[in-house]
Amino acid sequence: GAGVSQSPSNKVTEKGKDVELRCDPISGHTALYWYRQSLGQGLEFLIYFQGNSAPDKSGLPSDRFSAERTGGSVSTLTIQRTQQEDSAVYLCASSLKDRAADTQYFGPGTRLTVL
Amino acid sequence: AQSVTQLDSQVPVFEEAPVELRCNYSSSVSVYLFWYVQYPNQGLQLLLKYLSGSTLVESINGFEAEFNKSQTSFHLRKPSVHISDTAEYFCAVTFVGRDSSYKLIFGSGTRLLVRP
Numbered sequence: 387g388a389g390v391s392q393s394p395s396n397k398v399t400e401k402g403k404d405v406e407l408r409c410d411p412i413s414g415h416t417a418l419y420w421y422r423q424s425l426g427q428g429l430e431f432l433i434y435f436q437g438n439s440a441p442d443k444s445g446l447p448s449d450r451f452s453a454e455r456t457g458g459s460v461s462t463l464t465i466q467r468t469q470q471e472d473s474a475v476y477l478c479a480s481s482l483k484d485r486a487a488d489t490q491y492f493g494p495g496t497r498l499t500v501l
Numbered sequence: 502a503q504s505v506t507q508l509d510s511q512v513p514v515f516e517e518a519p520v521e522l523r524c525n526y527s528s529s530v531s532v533y534l535f536w537y538v539q540y541p542n543q544g545l546q547l548l549l550k551y552l553s554g555s556t557l558v559e560s561i562n563g564f565e566a567e568f569n570k571s572q573t574s575f576h577l578r579k580p581s582v583h584i585s586d587t588a589e590y591f592c593a594v595t596f597v598g599r600d601s602s603y604k605l606i607f608g609s610g611t612r613l614l615v616r617p
Contacts (some may be wrong), residue, residue: 390544421607428507428591428609429545477545486595486603487533487552492545 388412390493392478398499399468407463407496411480418461419481419490420453424474432476435461436484468500503527503596507608515616516584522577522611524566524592531597534575536566537607539589548590551575562586587615 391410399405411418420432431445435455446452450468455461465472475495481488504527514520526532534551549560556568566577575592592608 428505429593429607431605431607479545486597486605487550489535489547489550490605491547492537494544 390478390480390491392476392493392496394496395494396497396499398501400501401470402467404464404466405468405498407465407476407478407498409461409463409478409493411459411461411478412491413459415480415482415491416458417481417484417488418455419479420461420463421477421479422447422474423477423495429477432463465498468498470500473498473500503529503594503604503606505592505594505606505608507592507611509611510609511612511614513614513616514582517581519580520578520582520586520613522590522592522613524575524577524608526573526575526592526594526596526606528573529594529596530599533595533597534566534568535593535595536560536564536575536577537591537593539591539610541588545591548577582613582615584615584617586613588613 393408416437418435421429423429433453434442450466453463475497477495479490479492481490506525536548537545538548539545549558551558551568559565564579589610589612591610595603595605597603
């Protein structure tokens with residue numbers, strides 16, 4: 387079946403603007419993750435959704451970041467009042483179930499550039 | 502604090518030479534171990550993983566990694582690399598808590614650059 391898709395693939399915005407990044411997980415996957423990958427850095431965990439449980443937001447760097455997942459499928463990551471340090475590749479991943487051993491399947495990412 | 506360390510940010514190697522990409526993690530009672538690979542202009546994909554059983558795990562393209570509990574390591578090796586192996590490799594570790602909670606942490610990545 388189709389893999390994880392993300393849109394847009396690239397986003398250039400001006401400092402102070404809001405942006406929305408979209409993720410479509412693999413159909414049937416109940417767990418969804420957002421990560422941030424900055425140049426020369428590893429993957430930084432942002433937020434995790436599992437079914438109808440409350441999301442784990444422990445990785446969100448500030449209150450300008452928020453995410454929602456509608457209908458247990460599509461997820462949107464919103465960054466308000468973007469700053470230059472928000473420039474990075476934002477990756478979404480999904481896994482079949484909420485298990486520590488599950489493989490995560492990654493989307494191609496959205497490259498965000500804040501001018 | 503839990504951590505995953507990939508000391509080498511870049512590893513240049515000639516084609517057909519052997520390579521080892523190092524990964525160490527902070528000590529923990531229970532872990533699951535993964536290597537993900539990111540080819541140029543592509544998303545991350547699983548290369549191999551260790552969950553239990555034999556400490557040596559292999560991928561379909563000739564990579565292998567060995568879980569060494571005493572050294573808290575999961576180094577990735579290949580006896581003979583190809584140009585097509587040029588990519589960024591990420592080690593990831595799931596730390597499982599006594600309450601069955603878990604946290605997946607990625608290393609900072611190692612860029613493998615294979616030269617002809």
